[in-house]
Every structure is written in C-alpha cells, then in structure tokens.
Amino acid sequence: MDKKFFITTPIYYPSAKPHMGHAYSSIAADVIARFKHIQGYDVRFLTGTDEHGLKIQKAAESDNKNPKDFCDEISETFINLTKTLNLSNTDFIRTTENRHKETVQKLWSVLEKNDQLYLSKYAGWYSVSDEAYYSEDEIDEIEGKKIAKSSGSVVEWMEEESYFFKLSEWEKPLLDFYKNNPNFIKPESRKNEVVSFVSSGLKDLSVSRTTFNWGIPVPNNKKHVMYVWLDALTNYVSSTDYFNNHNGFWPANVHIIGKDILRFHAVYWPAFLLAANLPLPKQIFGHGWILSGEEKMSKSKGNILDPIKLIEEFGSDEIRYYLMKDVIFGLDGKINLENFKTTINDLANNIGNLSNRIFTILQKNYECKIPHVSSNHTVNSSLIIDIKKLIKFMDNYEIHNYVKEIHFYSSAVNKYVNDNEPWNKKTNSDQNIQNILFSSLFALRNIFILLYPIMPKVCEVFLKNMNINKPLLNLVNTDLKKGEQISKPDLLFKKYD
Ligand code: MSP
Numbered sequence: 439m440d441k442k443f444f445i446t447t448p449i450y451y452p453s454a455k456p457h458m459g460h461a462y463s464s465i466a467a468d469v470i471a472r473f474k475h476i477q478g479y480d481v482r483f484l485t486g487t488d489e490h491g492l493k494i495q496k497a498a499e500s501d502n503k504n505p506k507d508f509c510d511e512i513s514e515t516f517i518n519l520t521k522t523l524n525l526s527n528t529d530f531i532r533t534t535e536n537r538h539k540e541t542v543q544k545l546w547s548v549l550e551k552n553d554q555l556y557l558s559k560y561a562g563w564y565s566v567s568d569e570a571y572y573s574e575d576e577i578d579e580i581e582g583k584k585i586a587k588s589s590g591s592v593v594e595w596m597e598e599e600s601y602f603f604k605l606s607e608w609e610k611p612l613l614d615f616y617k618n619n620p621n622f623i624k625p626e627s628r629k630n631e632v633v634s635f636v637s638s639g640l641k642d643l644s645v646s647r648t649t650f651n652w653g654i655p656v657p658n659n660k661k662h663v664m665y666v667w668l669d670a671l672t673n674y675v676s677s678t679d680y681f682n683n684h685n686g687f688w689p690a691n692v693h694i695i696g697k698d699i700l701r702f703h704a705v706y707w708p709a710f711l712l713a714a715n716l717p718l719p720k721q722i723f724g725h726g727w728i729l730s731g732e733e734k735m736s737k738s739k740g741n742i743l744d745p746i747k748l749i750e751e752f753g754s755d756e757i758r759y760y761l762m763k764d765v766i767f768g769l770d771g772k773i774n775l776e777n778f779k780t781t782i783n784d785l786a787n788n789i790g791n792l793s794n795r796i797f798t799i800l801q802k803n804y805e806c807k808i809p810h811v812s813s814n815h816t817v818n819s820s821l822i823i824d825i826k827k828l829i830k831f832m833d834n835y836e837i838h839n840y841v842k843e844i845h846f847y848s849s850a851v852n853k854y855v856n857d858n859e860p861w862n863k864k865t866n867s868d869q870n871i872q873n874i875l876f877s878s879l880f881a882l883r884n885i886f887i888l889l890y891p892i893m894p895k896v897c898e899v900f901l902k903n904m905n906i907n908k909p910l911l912n913l914v915n916t917d918l919k920k921g922e923q924i925s926k927p928d929l930l931f932k933k934y935d
Contacts, residue, residue, distance in 0.1 A: 441478065441479045441480060442479065442480050442481075442482070442686060442687055443471075443474040443479040443480070443481045443482070443691050444481075444482045444483075444484070444678070444687040444688070444689075444690040444691050445467055445470055445471050445474070445481070445482070445483050445484070445690065445691060445692050445693075445694065446467070446483075446484045446485070446674050446690055446692075446693050446694065447463050447464050447467045447484070447485040447694055447695075448463055448488075448693075448694075448695050448696065448699060449485065449486040449487055449488040449531065449533065449670060449673050450485075450486075450487050450488060450516055451487070451488050451489075451493060451494065452487045452488075452489060452494065452508075452509050452511075452512035452513045452515075452516060453493055453494055453497040453512070454497070454512070455512065455515050455744075456515060456516055456519045456745065456746075457744065457745065458728050458744075458745050458748075458773070459696070459727065459728050460516075460519070460745075461519065461523055461745035461757075461761075462725070462728050462761055462765070463694060463695070463696060463725065464485060464519070464520070464523055464525055465523055465525075465757075465758050465761055465762065466694055466725060466761075466762070466767060466837065467483065467485070467525075467694040468483070468523065468524075468525045468526055468527070468758075468891075469758070469762055469837055469891045469892055470692070470694070470832065470835070470837075470891075471483040471526055471527075471891075472526055472890060472891035472894060473832050473891040475526065475891075476887065476890060476891065476909050476910055476911045477829075477911050478910065478911075481526075481528070482528050482529070482678075482685075482687045483525070483526055483527045483528050483529075484527065484528070484529045484530075484531060484673075484674065484677045485516075485520060485525065485527045485529075485530055485531075486516075486529075486530050486531035486532055486533070486673060486677075487509065487512075487513040487516050487530075487531075487532050487533070488533055488666070488669075488670040488673070489505075489509040489513065489532055489533045489534045490533055490534070490652055490653040490654060490663070490664075490666050490669050490670075491569050491652065491653060491666030491669075492566045492569070492647070492650050492652070492666075493566050493567060493569055493666075494508070494509065494652060495650055495652035496566060498652075505652045506534060509532070509534060513532055516530075517530055518746075519745065519746070522745070522746055522749050522754060523745070523749070523754055523758070524754045524755075524758075524894055524895060526894075529677050531673050531676060531677045533654075533669055533670060533673055535676075537676055537677075537679065538672070538673055538676040539654050540676075540681075541672055541675055541676035541679075541680065541681060542654050542664065542668070542669050542672045542676070543654065543655075543657050544681045545668075545672055545675070545710070545714055546656065546657055546664065546668075547657055548714045548715075548716075549603065549710070549713055549714055550657075552713055552714065552715070553604075554603055554604050554607075554713040554714075555601050555602065555603055555604070555645070556601065556602055556604070557599065557600075557601055557602075558599075558600065558601075558602050559597070559598065559599055559600065560596060560597065560598060560599075560600040560602075560644040561595075561596070561597040562595075562596060562644075563576075563577055563584065563586075563593040563594070563595060563596070564593060564594055564595075564596040565586050565589065565591045565592065565593045565594075566592075566594070567589070567591035567592065568586060568589050568591050568698075569666045569667060570586070570589075570667075570701075570702075571643070571644060572586045572593055573641075576588065577593060588698075589698065596649075598647065598648050598649050599648050599661075599662075600644040600645070600646050600647065600648070600662075601644070601645050601646040601656065601659075601662060602642040602643060602644055602645065603642060603643045603645045603668070603709075603710070603713070604642055604713070605640045605641065605642050605643040605705075605706070605709055606639075606640050606641055606642050607713075608640065608709040608712055608713065609636055609639065609640045611712055612636050612640075612705065612708060612709060612712075613633065613636055613637065615708065615712070615718070616629065616632070616633055616636075621720075621721060622704075622708075622718075622720075622721060622722065623700075623704050623721075623722050623724070624721060624722070624723045624724070624768075624835065625723075625724070625768040625835075628697060628700055628704075628724040629704075631700065632700060632701070632704045632705060635701065635705065636705060640705070640709075643665075643706065644665065645664060645665040645668050646662035646663065646664055646665060647662065647663055647665065648661050648662055648663075650663070651663055653665075653666060653669060654669050667702050667706060668706075668710065671702060671703070671706065671707045671710065672710075674688070674690055674693065674719070675688055675716070680716070688716075688717065689717040689718060689719050689720060690719040690720065691719075691720050691721065692719070692720065692721040692722070692723055693719050693721070693722045693723070694723050694725065695722065695723070695724055695725070696724065696725055696726075696727065697724040697725065697726060697727065698727075699724075700722070700724045703722050703724075704722050704724075707719075723768075723835055724768075725767055725768055726765070726766075726767075726768060726769040726770035726771060727770045727771075728761075728765065728770075728771060728772075728773055729770050729771065729772045729773075730772075730773075745757065752778070752782075753895075753932075754895065755892075755893035755894070755895045755896050756778075756782050756893075756931075756932075757778075758892055758893060759781070759782070759785060759841070759892050759893050760773070760777075760778045760781050760782065761773070762837050762838065762841050762892050763781060763838055763841040763842065763845075763892075764777060764778075764781055764838070765838065766838050767835055767836065767837040767838055768835065779934040779935075782931060782932070782933070782934060783933050783934060784845075785845075785931050786930075786931035786932065786933045787933075788845060788848045788849060788852065789844075789845075789848045789885055789889070789930070789931070790929075790930045790931040791852070792848055792851055792852050792855070792878075792882060792885075793882055793900070793927065793930055795855060796855070796860075796875060796878050796879055796882055797926040797927070798926075799860055799861055799871075799875060800875060800879070800924075800926070801926050803871075804872070804875070805923075806923065806924055806925055806926055807921050807922060807923055807924065808876070808879065808918050808919060808920055808921060808922045808924060809871075809872035809873070809875045809876040809879070809920070810872050810920045810921060811872060811873050811876035811877075811920060812869055812872075812873055815873040815876065815877070817877045817880060817881075817915055818854060818877060820850045820851075820853070820854055821850070821851060821854060821877055821878070821880065821881040823843075823847050823881075823884055823888070823913065824843075825911070825913060827843065828840055828843055828844075828888065829911075831843065841892060844885060844888050844889055847881070847884075847885060847888075848885055851878060851881040851882065851885070854874075854877070854878065854881075855874070855878055858874045860874040860875050860878070876915075876918070876920075877915075879918065880915040880918055883901070883904055883906070883918070884913045886900040886901055886904075886909075887901070887906075887909045887910070887911065887913065888911075888913075890909045896930055896931070897909065899927060899928075899930075900927050900930065903924055903925045903926070903927050904924050905922065905924065
C-alpha cells in the first residue's frame with residue numbers, strides 16, 4: 439500500500455477529565471481517518487495528551503500530586519476515551535515520553551543553529567489557562583480583572599528572562615505561504631482570521647520560562663524550560679520519529695483542531711517549521727465549538743456534558759452519528775438530548791426500517807440467501823449513489839453533508855421498495871421479486887459501507903452478516919454472490935420516546 443494519509447487531533451491537556459468538546463475533535467478526526475481507510479489509504483491517526491506547562495503544574499499542585507503522577511492518572515482517562523469513542527488511532531503520544539522530549543530538544547537545536555533564537559527578557563500578559571501571551575489590545579478589564587478578549591480567561595503580568603523565537607522574520611514568508619497554498623487553512627473564514635492577524639504584524643515570541651520547571655529543559659541552559667506550545671506542537675513530528683528512522687508520514691495531511699487553537703497551529707507551528715527547514719503540514723482544519731446553551735462547553739464554565747456517561751447510556755455509534763450529522767463541521771453547534779433522540783429515531787425509521795423490511799422478506803421466502811437476480815437485470819438509477827459527490831463532501835470536510843446524503847439515499851431506496859412492493863406476489867413474478875430484493879440489498883450494503891466511518895460498530899456487525907470483513911469503498915453489485923448465505927442483523931438502532 440503506498441497511498442499514505444496522516445491525520446491528527448489536538449493533544450489534550452490532562453488538567454481535568456475529558457468532556458464533549460474533546461470527544462468531538464476526536465470523533466471528527468476518526469471519521470475522516472476511517473473514510474480514508476475504506477478508500478484504501480495507509481492511515482496514520484495520532485492523538486494524545488499535552489502534559490507540560492504551568493497549567494498542568496498548577497492543576498497537579500492543587501490536587502497535592504507531583505505533576506507526572508497527576509498526568510499519568512488523567513492521561514489514562516484520555517486513553518480510555520479513545521476506546522469508549524471507538525477511535526481507530528494508530529498512536530497515542532504523551533509529551534512526557536522520551537521519544538517526544540528528544541524530538542523537541544533536537545528541534546530547539548536546529549532552530550538555534552539556524553540563528554532563530556535569542557536570549558532576552560519578556561514583560562507582558564500571560565494566560566495560564568490558555569498557555570498564551572496576549573498583547574495589550576487583546577486584553578479587557580472586567581470587574582477589576584484583566585482577561586483575554588478571545589477566551590475570557592484571566593491574564594497575569596509576567597516578567598522574566600526568556601529565549602525568543604524570531605517570529606517577526608516569518609511574517610512575509612507566512613503570508614506568501616498562505617497565498618500559494620490556498621487550502622492550507624480551512625474553513626475559509628478561519629483563513630481570513632489568520633491572514634489578518636499576521637498582516638497586522640508579528641512580534642518575536644517568548645519560547646522559554648524560568649519561573650517554574652514542569653517542562654522540557656532547554657539544551658545547554660537548564661534554568662529554562664520550553665514554552666509549552668513549542669513543546670506540544672512538535673508532538674506531530676515526534677510521533678513520526680522524523681529525526682531518526684522517519685516512518686514516512688511527516689508532513690501530516692491534516693491537523694484537526696478547534697478554532698480556539700488556530701493561531702498556534704496556523705501561525706506559530708508553520709513558522710517554527712519554516713525556520714527549521716522542515717516540511718509543513720498540508721492542511722489545518724479549525725472546527726467550531728460544541729455549545730451548551732450559548733456558551734462554549736468547558737470545565738471552568740461548569741457546563742460539561744460527560745461523553746462517557748452519554749455513551750454508556752446511548753452507545754458510541756449513536757453519539758458519533760448525532761454529532762456528525764447535527765453539528766455543521768466548521769461551525770459552532772448546540773447539542774441537547776431531545777435533538778439527539780429525534781436524530782436517532784429518524785435513523786431507525788429510515789435505515790433501520792429499510793434493513794428490517796428487506797431482511798424480513800429474504801428470511802421468510804429465500805432462506806436469507808442473496809437473491810438469484812436475472813443476468814439482464816440492471817439496478818434502477820435511483821439506487822446508484824453519486825460516490826464522487828460523497829468523496830467531495832469528505833475531502834472538503836463537509837461531514838454533515840456526507841451523512842445527510844446517505845440519509846437521502848436511504849430514503850430513495852425506501853421509496854424504491856414501496857413503489858416495487860417485493861412482498862406483492864400478485865403484481866410481481868418471483869424473478870421480479872428477486873431482482874427487486876437484489877437491488878435493494880445492494881443499496882443497503884452500500885449504505886452500511888458508507889456509514890462505516892461514522893458508525894463503525896453497527897456497520898461492522900451488519901457487514902459481517904453479509905460476509906464482508908473489511909469495508910472498502912468499492913460500491914459495485916458484482917461482488918454480491920447469488921445464492922450466498924447471509925444473516926438478518928438483530929435490531930440495529932434503538933428508538934427513544
Ligand atoms: N493542549 C492544547 C492543544 C495542543 S495541540 C498541539 C489544548 N488542549 S485542550 O484540551 O484545551 O483542547 C483540545 C481541543 O479540544 C481543542 O481543539 C479545543 O478546541 C477542543 N475543545 C475544547 N472544548 C471544546 C468545545 N466545547 N467544543 C469543541 N471543541 C472544543 O488546547
């Protein structure tokens with residue numbers, strides 16, 4: 439297999455247990471990874487935890503733990519979440535691992551060798567919660583507190599010796615890069631945001647700290663630990679073992695991130711890479727937020743939906759389907775239980791019902807075998823899905839449209855079944871019935887292949903019942919073998935009151 443595809447999620451802060459926002463980033467990345475998989479790519483899918491920095495050190499202190507023990511504990515809950523969400527990740531990186539520390543120190547040395555770093559003093563605003571520096575015009579004062587306008591988090595004044603990265607030198611090369619690679623930042627609105635930020639001028643970036651020690655030491659100056667974002671962003675490269683036995687996966691095809699961390703990924707990260715003469719990721723996609731009411735779901739706001747509890751109650755496939763269908767990928771989306779139930783009931787009434795109807799007749803009259811279709815039978819045009827359209831949706835990360843298209847397709851198949859009445863022996867010859875059932879079964883199998891990236895569990899069960907062990911995006915009817923024994927799946931989708 440030579441077509442490689444490398445996709446990443448953000449690496450999550452193990453400062454508290456995972457919530458729905460984290461689950462959302464991971465599910466979306468998994469859907470894309472699995473889609474590439476059924477297209478026949480050799481897929482590398484990376485996720486992990488971002489374990490250094492003052493935010494984590496403080497969270498550990500308030501829990502009376504040393505930071506490493508604290509991270510071990512919470513990182514474990516993120517590893518468990520990959521299982522709960524049924525992610526197909528091929529790696530899980532922790533920034534406290536040696537493979538990562540070595541890569542970051544190597545990157546630092548390359549930047550130093552390329553004359554991209556200098557020692558000076560930082561004086562300015564810093565948000566521990568965002569692990570971000572803010573300029574005076576990005577700050578507001580509310581009820582006597584200084585906060586960052588973009589995130590609402592508290593900032594504090596910081597003054598200390600620091601290494602600086604010559605970010606200002608990369609303003610023009612970055613703008614040229616965005617221009618020459620118009621698909622680098624997606625969606626378009628996010629690109630505009632980044633271009634306008636860079637065009638307004640870049641200052642050199644403080645990339646080390648001396649007032650705490652929970653971080654990767656700067657080579658040859660142990661007084662300093664590296665800025666957590668320089669450390670964290672490098673995880674994508676560490677996981678490919680780039681500086682040793684590079685596994686061929688860098689540069690990544692896409693970094694899936696939330697819109698709040700766009701600046702780090704679309705400005706700092708490409709600047710570090712350009713400065714180190716390393717290849718840049720091909721694309722960065724900034725999705726929106728999952729909102730609870732009107733606000734971003736976050737620990738500090740106390741409006742968290744616990745993905746683990748929800749999945750225990752309703753199932754991972756169902757949560758994945760709901761988030762992917764009802765939230766427009768790229769925009770903010772509100773979620774609630776009522777809408778969730780409506781969406782899953784629609785699924786059961788449409789696709790679940792279709793499967794049930796076809797298999798009931800097959801089981802009753804044809805021993806649940808693939809019908810003996812006549813050799814001159816052609817599949818009705820309403821049952822041929824526009825696969826190019828679906829691929830385009832996925833390539834543009836219009837995941838919601840991809841899911842909706844499958845839903846329309848299933849409605850068209852239901853209509854075909856209604857119109858042709860394969861249960862009606864008065865109006866149909868037996869051969870006719872077998873032809874109709876064959877065509878409907880072909881369409882039904884397509885639905886479950888297409889739905890596999892979204893709902894892998896139920897689709898695997900369905901496809902196994904049809905003797906398909908590995909779903910591939912090869913939607914032809916010639917691989918349905920007449921007379922082959924298949925089995926009726928048990929209830930596929932539950933309905934809710
Ligand atoms: N550790 C950094 C990322 C480093 S990547 C090199 C970080 N971690 S985080 O845990 O705070 O957030 C990780 C991701 O979860 C971000 O993409 C963020 O946008 C996403 N989400 C957190 N809350 C969210 C919602 N309520 N909705 C959707 N995604 C949000 O940032």
